[in-house]
Amino acid sequence: MKAHPADRTEGSIIAKLGEIRTILWSNSALFNQNNGELMMAIAVGHDITERKLAEKALQDSEEKLRAMFESAPDGIAIGDSELNIFQANMAIANIFGLSEADEMIGRNVSEFVAPDALDHLSKTAKKLFETGMLSNIEIMSLKADGTEFPLGISATTIKDVRGEIAGFAAIAKDCTERKAAEVRDKARLQLLKGLRIAKDIDECLELSCKAIFEARLFKRSVLTLHNDKKEITNLGQVGLEPEIIERARNSPAPDEQLSLQLTQDRFRISHSYFIPAESGLLSPDLGRKIEQKENGGQRKNAWQNGDELFIPIVGNGGKYEGWLSVDTPFNGKRPSVETIIALEEVVDIATKRVHEIQSLEKLTRERQILSEINVALNESEERYRGLVETARDVIFTVTQDGIIDSINPAFEQATGWAIDDWLGKRFDSIVYPDDLSKAIEMLKVVFTGQTPPLYELRIKKRNGEYVVGEFLSTPQYRSGKLTKSLGIARDITERKKAEEALEYRLAFESLITGISTSFITLSSDEIKRGIDEAIEKIGEFAGVDKAFVFSISEDYFSLSGTHLWMVPELNQQIALMNNIPISEFSWAIGKLMNFDSVYIPKLNDLPPEAMPEKKILESLYIKSIIIAPMIYGRNLIGGLGFAHLREEKSWDEGIISLLRIIGEIFANAIQRQRTEKELEKINLEKYHQERQIAGGFAHEIRNALFPTRGALSLMREIIAERFENDSLMQYYRKAADDSVTRAIDITALISHYTKLDTDKQPGIVSLNDILREIINANRLRINSQKVHVDVQCPENIKVESNHRQLFIAFNNLLLNSLDALADRSFPFISIKGIRDNGYMIVKLEDNGIGIPKESLGRIFEAFYTTKPDKGTGLGLAMLKRIIDMYDGNVSVWSKPEIGTKFEIKLKLADYGSEDGGKNQI
Numbered sequence: 001m002k003a004h005p006a007d008r009t010e011g012s013i014i015a016k017l018g019e020i021r022t023i024l025w026s027n028s029a030l031f032n033q034n035n036g037e038l039m040m041a042i043a044v045g046h047d048i049t050e051r052k053l054a055e056k057a058l059q060d061s062e063e064k065l066r067a068m069f070e071s072a073p074d075g076i077a078i079g080d081s082e083l084n085i086f087q088a089n090m091a092i093a094n095i096f097g098l099s100e101a102d103e104m105i106g107r108n109v110s111e112f113v114a115p116d117a118l119d120h121l122s123k124t125a126k127k128l129f130e131t132g133m134l135s136n137i138e139i140m141s142l143k144a145d146g147t148e149f150p151l152g153i154s155a156t157t158i159k160d161v162r163g164e165i166a167g168f169a170a171i172a173k174d175c176t177e178r179k180a181a182e183v184r185d186k187a188r189l190q191l192l193k194g195l196r197i198a199k200d201i202d203e204c205l206e207l208s209c210k211a212i213f214e215a216r217l218f219k220r221s222v223l224t225l226h227n228d229k230k231e232i233t234n235l236g237q238v239g240l241e242p243e244i245i246e247r248a249r250n251s252p253a254p255d256e257q258l259s260l261q262l263t264q265d266r267f268r269i270s271h272s273y274f275i276p277a278e279s280g281l282l283s284p285d286l287g288r289k290i291e292q293k294e295n296g297g298q299r300k301n302a303w304q305n306g307d308e309l310f311i312p313i314v315g316n317g318g319k320y321e322g323w324l325s326v327d328t329p330f331n332g333k334r335p336s337v338e339t340i341i342a343l344e345e346v347v348d349i350a351t352k353r354v355h356e357i358q359s360l361e362k363l364t365r366e367r368q369i370l371s372e373i374n375v376a377l378n379e380s381e382e383r384y385r386g387l388v389e390t391a392r393d394v395i396f397t398v399t400q401d402g403i404i405d406s407i408n409p410a411f412e413q414a415t416g417w418a419i420d421d422w423l424g425k426r427f428d429s430i431v432y433p434d435d436l437s438k439a440i441e442m443l444k445v446v447f448t449g450q451t452p453p454l455y456e457l458r459i460k461k462r463n464g465e466y467v468v469g470e471f472l473s474t475p476q477y478r479s480g481k482l483t484k485s486l487g488i489a490r491d492i493t494e495r496k497k498a499e500e501a502l503e504y505r506l507a508f509e510s511l512i513t514g515i516s517t518s519f520i521t522l523s524s525d526e527i528k529r530g531i532d533e534a535i536e537k538i539g540e541f542a543g544v545d546k547a548f549v550f551s552i553s554e555d556y557f558s559l560s561g562t563h564l565w566m567v568p569e570l571n572q573q574i575a576l577m578n579n580i581p582i583s584e585f586s587w588a589i590g591k592l593m594n595f596d597s598v599y600i601p602k603l604n605d606l607p608p609e610a611m612p613e614k615k616i617l618e619s620l621y622i623k624s625i626i627i628a629p630m631i632y633g634r635n636l637i638g639g640l641g642f643a644h645l646r647e648e649k650s651w652d653e654g655i656i657s658l659l660r661i662i663g664e665i666f667a668n669a670i671q672r673q674r675t676e677k678e679l680e681k682i683n684l685e686k687y688h689q690e691r692q693i694a695g696g697f698a699h700e701i702r703n704a705l706f707p708t709r710g711a712l713s714l715m716r717e718i719i720a721e722r723f724e725n726d727s728l729m730q731y732y733r734k735a736a737d738d739s740v741t742r743a744i745d746i747t748a749l750i751s752h753y754t755k756l757d758t759d760k761q762p763g764i765v766s767l768n769d770i771l772r773e774i775i776n777a778n779r780l781r782i783n784s785q786k787v788h789v790d791v792q793c794p795e796n797i798k799v800e801s802n803h804r805q806l807f808i809a810f811n812n813l814l815l816n817s818l819d820a821l822a823d824r825s826f827p828f829i830s831i832k833g834i835r836d837n838g839y840m841i842v843k844l845e846d847n848g849i850g851i852p853k854e855s856l857g858r859i860f861e862a863f864y865t866t867k868p869d870k871g872t873g874l875g876l877a878m879l880k881r882i883i884d885m886y887d888g889n890v891s892v893w894s895k896p897e898i899g900t901k902f903e904i905k906l907k908l909a910d911y912g913s914e915d916g917g918k919n920q921i
Contacts, residue, residue: 008024008025008026008027009024009025009027010022010023010024010025010048011023011025021047021049022047022048022049022052023045023046023047023048024045024046024048025043025044025045025046026043026044026045026046027041027042027043027044028041028042028043029041029042030042069089070089070090072089072091073091074091074092074171074172074173075088075089075091075092075093075094075095075171075172075173076088076089076091076092076169076170076171076172077089077092077104077109077169077170077172078158078167078168078169078170079109079167079168079170080166080167080168081129081165081166081167081168082108083108083109083110083125083168084106084107084108084109085104085105085106085107085108085109086105086106086167087105088101088104088105089101092104092172095143095151095172095173095174096112096141096142096143096144097143097144097145097147098144109121109125111142112141112142113139113140113141113142114140114141114142114148116140117139117140117141120139120140121139124137124139124153128155128156128157128168129157129165129168131590132156132157133155133156133157133609134153134154134155134156135154136152136153136154136596137152137153137154137155137594138150138151138152138153138175139151139153145300149174149175149176150174150175150176151172151173151174151175152172152173152174152175152178153170153171153172154170154171155168155169155170155171156168156169156170177338184215184216184217184342185654186214186215186654187211187212187214187215188211188215188345188346188349189498189501189502189505190211190214191207191208191210191211191346191349191350192349192495192498192499192502193499193502193506194207194210194211195207195349195350195353196495196499198353198357200357201225201234201354201357201358202234202235202236203236204236204350204353204354204357205223205224205225205234205235205236205350205354206236206237206238207236207350208223208236208324208346208347208349208350209221209222209223209236209237209238210238211346212238212326212343212346213238213239215342215346216330217326217329217330217339217342217343218326218327218328218329218330218343219238219239219327219328219329219330220237220238220239220240220326220327220328221237221238221239221324221325221326221327222235222236222237222240222245222248222324222325223235223236223237223313223322223323223324223325223347223350224236224248224322224323224325225313225321225322225354226320226321226322226323230252231252232248232249232250232251232252234322235248235249239328259320261281262275262281262310267279269335269337269340270337270340270341270344271311271312271314271344272309272310272311272312272340272343272344273309273310273312274307274308274309274334274335274340275307275308275309275310276304276307276334277304277305277306277307278304301333301334302332302333302334303328303329303332303333303334304334307334308325308327309325309326309327309335309340309343310323310324310325311323311324311326311340311343311344311347312324312347313347313351313354314351321351324343324346324347326343356490359393359490363472363488367474389408389409391408391410391488392410393410393488393489393490394407394408394410394411394414394469394487394488394489394490394491395407395408395410395486395487395488395489396408396411396486396487396489397476397484397485397486397487398427398443398484398485398487399483399484399485400443400447400484400485401426402426402427402428402440402443403424403425403426403427404422404423404424404425404426404427405423405424405484406423407419407422407423414459414467414469414489414491415430415459415460415461415462415467416461416462416463417430417461417462421462427439429460430459430460431457431458431459431460432457432458432459432460432466434458435456435457435458438455438457439457442455442471442473443473443485445473446473446474446475446485447475447482447485449475449482450475451473451474451475452473454470454471454472455470455471456468456469456470456471456492457469457471457489459489467491467493468491468492468493468496469489469490469491469492470489470490470492471487471488471489472487472488472489473485473486473487473488474486474487501652505654505655505658507541508541508542508655508658509658511537511538511541512658512661512662512665515534515537515538515662515665516661516665518530518534519534519665519668519669522669524672524673524676524677527669527670527672527673528562528563530669531549531562531563531666531669531670532563532565534662534665534666535547535548535549535563535565535640536565538642538662539565539567539642540567542642542655544567544642544643544644544649545566545567545570545643545644545645545646546564546565546566546567546570546622546641546642546643546644546645547564547565547566547640547641547642547643548561548563548564548565548640548641548643549561549562549563549564549630549638549639549640549641549666550562550577550638550639550641551637551638551670552582552589552636552637552638552639553579556582557581557582558579558580558581558582559577559580559582559585559589559638560576560577560578560579560580561576561577561578562576562638564576570645570646584612584616585612585613585616586609586612587607587609587610587612587613588610588613588627592627592629592636592639593629593636595629595631595636596629597626597627597628597629597656597659597660598625598626598627598639599626599651599656600617600624600625600626601624601648601649601650601651602623602624602648603617603618603622603623603624620643620645621645622643622644622645623644623645623646623647623648623649624643624644624647624648624649624650625641625642625643625644626641626642626643626651626656626659627639627640627641627642628640628641628656628659628660628662628663629660629663630663630664630666630667630670631663631664631667632667632668632670632671637667637670637671638666638667638670639663640659640662640663640666642659701743701747708740712733712736712737712740715733716733716737719733735777735780738777739777760802760885760886761802761805762800762801762802762886763800763801763802763803764798764799764800764909765798765799765800765801765802765803765806765909766796766797766798767793767797767798767799767833767840767842767906768793768795768796768797769803770803770806770807770810771791771793771810771831773807774807774810774811774814775789775791775814777811778811778814778815778818781818782818785818785821785822785827786827787818787821787827787828787829788826788827788828788829789828789829789831790828790829790830790831791831791832792831792832792833793831793832793833793842794833794835797833797835797840797908798908798909799840799886799906799907799908799909800886800887800906800907800908800909801882801886801906802882802886805882805885806882808878808882809878809879809882809883809904812875812876812878812879813844813875813876813879813902813904814829814844815875816875816876817829817844817846817848817900819848819867820846820848820849820850820900821846821847821848824847824848824849826847827846827847827848828846828847829844829845829846830843830844830845830846831843831844835908836905838907838908839888839905839906839907839908840905840906840907840908841903841904841905842903842904842905842906843901843902843903843904844901844902844904845899845900845901845902846899846900847898847899848899848900849896849897850894850895850896850897850898850899850900851866851892851894851896851900852866852896853896856892856894859876859892860876860877860879860880860890861877862874862877864877883904883905883906886906886907887907888904888905888906888907889904889905890902890903890904890905891903
């Protein structure tokens with residue numbers, strides 16, 4: 001028996017139509033059993049062309065996906081449900097400052113997150129695995145060198161074959177530059193605004209250096225312009241000491257040899273030059289080095305003392321007209337390409353304005369030259385033609401009847417029109433209709449022989465749009481006769497747009513500042529009105545159709561509308577929505593809870609998961625909407641929204657940021673209102689407790705005093721019989737009787753403590769009598785403690801009060817001082833009275849132990865005492881109630897171990913009569 005041929009083989013055949021097909025052959029052979037010869041061969045072929053193509057396509061697809069993963073510009077990481085990374089591309093390794101993607105494999109995501117953001121990571125991961133997707137989440141992360149930076153993340157969950165969550169896939173971007181760009185854009189707008197009104201070149205240079213500082217690029221900078229003799233003609237700076245400024249102003253610009261060294265290609269980045277300290281090119285004897293106060297440290301790519309960065313000011317023909325030199329970066333690093341480009345942008349903006357100022361100066365000189373040219377036109381015609389033909393600005397002449405007599409080639413570049421399209425025609429049709437009267441008026445002024453000030457006109461371009469031009473017109477003479485108006489025009493369209501955008505933003509900021517200021521003084525009851533007025537002002541300013549505020553319930557189950565404003569012309573009566581389940585707005589609320597704004601310029605751009613929101617917005621006829629989150633602390637308490645019903649509307653990021661600020665103002669006000677209502681409730685409960693406690697005190701003390709009063713009454717009779725002539729015994733008897741009487745009075749006053757505001761018994765009281773009484777009543781204790789009491793008060797002082805109540809008030813104050821003077825060396829109490837514009841100021845001062853700083857703000861609270869073993873906590877509270885009740889006030893100053901000073905202000909009953917005499921009591 002011979003061996004069978006291979007039973008399964010692949011081969012290719014050419015089909016009938018010429019295509020090549022792949023066949024899988026199954027072969028078998030039949031042999032003669034007697035002689036072993038082949039009798040028959042059987043082959044069965046299966047066409048596997050499609051299967052082979054599918055296998056190859058799958059292999060190619062896997063290779064493409066792997067290539068896309070590795071070469072993706074954004075960082076990509078894939079991990080399990082425990083946030084352990086098992087796949088990462090090189091882009092995300094670069095973001096974290098790692099040299100290999102494998103350095104991330106096997107590590108947990110938490111290792112790459114800043115410590116303060118770990119809780120945020122935990123909440124974000126939980127939300128991802130609950131919702132399946134997160135977009136544009138920002139979290140503070142850590143680079144390999146320990147630097148913290150903002151990282152933007154979008155992530156989705158990965159499911160296994162059973163449909164269960166097995167892990168995640170995330171795309172990450174470094175947001176550092178975006179954050180920095182926001183600061184730089186603001187500084188750029190401020191620079192544009194400042195340059196617009198800058199009057200001279202030095203001011204332009206100074207504003208540019210300030211913009212570099214405000215953009216948080218570099219802390220110190222100097223910008224200079226030079227003449228052909230290498231002398232500094234203009235200088236602006238930020239952060240330099242006077243002696244350094246003087247040195248820089250007197251230093252020459254780099255000579256030709258040094259310029260060649262500094263501008264080597266190896267030092268060039270973009271259009272600028274960075275010379276590291278280790279190059280050794282800038283030695284101290286050059287007189288140009290600015291000593292740096294801060295060093296970048298030992299970090300990779302850190303700025304070193306002696307590093308220099310020069311940004312040239314490039315004039316016509318590529319000639320260097322000056323330099324920007326910067327020092328001490330805010331981030332402590334050597335400059336990146338993005339930083340240098342930002343600096344070059346500042347220089348370019350400043351250069352443009354400098355050239356404008358130079359051009360105006362040049363135009364003034366040229367106008368004088370042109371007047372002289374008219375006198376000798378034949379001799380200087382070539383020079384004049386060359387000047388006009390090569391000028392960047394549009395130069396033209398117009399006859400008295402408005403015919404355009406000549407135009408230079410710059411007209412074609414500015415408007416798109418050919419010169420022949422308007423040469424010999426009236427200018428009426430090319431000027432914007434609303435500006436035509438101004439153009440005609442300026443032409444009339446010129447033909448009176450005057451030169452009008454700079455003016456602006458809008459000129460129609462060939463494509464139908466309008467360009468804004470700044471015009472300077474002067475009379476043109478020939479042979480002493482005024483023949484034409486010579487005009488010079490410059491395209492300022494972009495500048496006007498930037499100015500209008502800046503003015504709009506500044507006006508918006510001013511409006512927000514005014515709203516913020518007004519909310520500071522609003523009481524709780526006025527906050528609702530304040531929010532209503534605020535959203536109306538902002539809605540009218542922003543030109544929206546509808547503005548609204550909604551709040552979210554504390555359990556995050558529902559939301560309710562609280563404020564609504566609409567433009568009157570829409571005349572729609574729409575009620576506020578209340579207790580709407582949050583589940584109907586899950587997509588929008590999800591963004592707000594991540595502290596993102598909901599920005600929908602077009603409803604058709606909404607993602608599929610936002611279809612419920614789209615239906616609701618369409619039912620409300622809303623075409624564009626933006627909602628800013630209202631955040632208090634780290635909690636979302638509601639939202640502030642603006643909507644357009646008549647047209648679609650887009651907003652820039654700057655305005656969206658301002659709306660977030662308004663939302664925070666409203667959130668703070670609403671939270672303050674809630675807090676104050678809680679405090680009112682607490683204070684009311686406290687007030688009722690005070691009344692109960694005071695009533696109990698008064699009842700018990702009065703019960704104890706009445707038997708004492710009866711005993712004293714019997715003693716009075718015995719003393720009267722047996723000690724009639726003993727003056728000392730009579731004095732003690734009277735002192736005891738008066739003390740018990742006053743104690744009973746005090747209990748009565750305590751019982752009425754909480755209603756002293758209504759227990760007002762006004763009268764005219766002698767202040768001197770009150771002071772004498774409290775000294776006499778406490779004479780025994782004063783003598784026993786050896787306290788020196790000095791009382792100086794003008795005679796015949798009458799104040800508006802009640803004798804009994806005022807005695808109790810001052811007596812409590814004196815007793816407090818005596819308590820504070822216990823065991824003090826050389827104790828003294830000083831009481832002085834001073835008249836002051838209808839009031840009597842009584843100052844009581846002691847050198848006692850003083851009041852602790854933490855207690856000073858509470859000493860007038862009922863039942864609060866710094867003497868728990870002795871005091872009741874009512875003495876100073878009663879003092880303040882009594883003084884306030886008669887339109888006076890009490891203030892206190894104290895320092896531990898130094899002493900205490902009380903100042904009581906009482907209303908004079910005889911204001912107008914003066915008595916400068918003093919009484920020593």
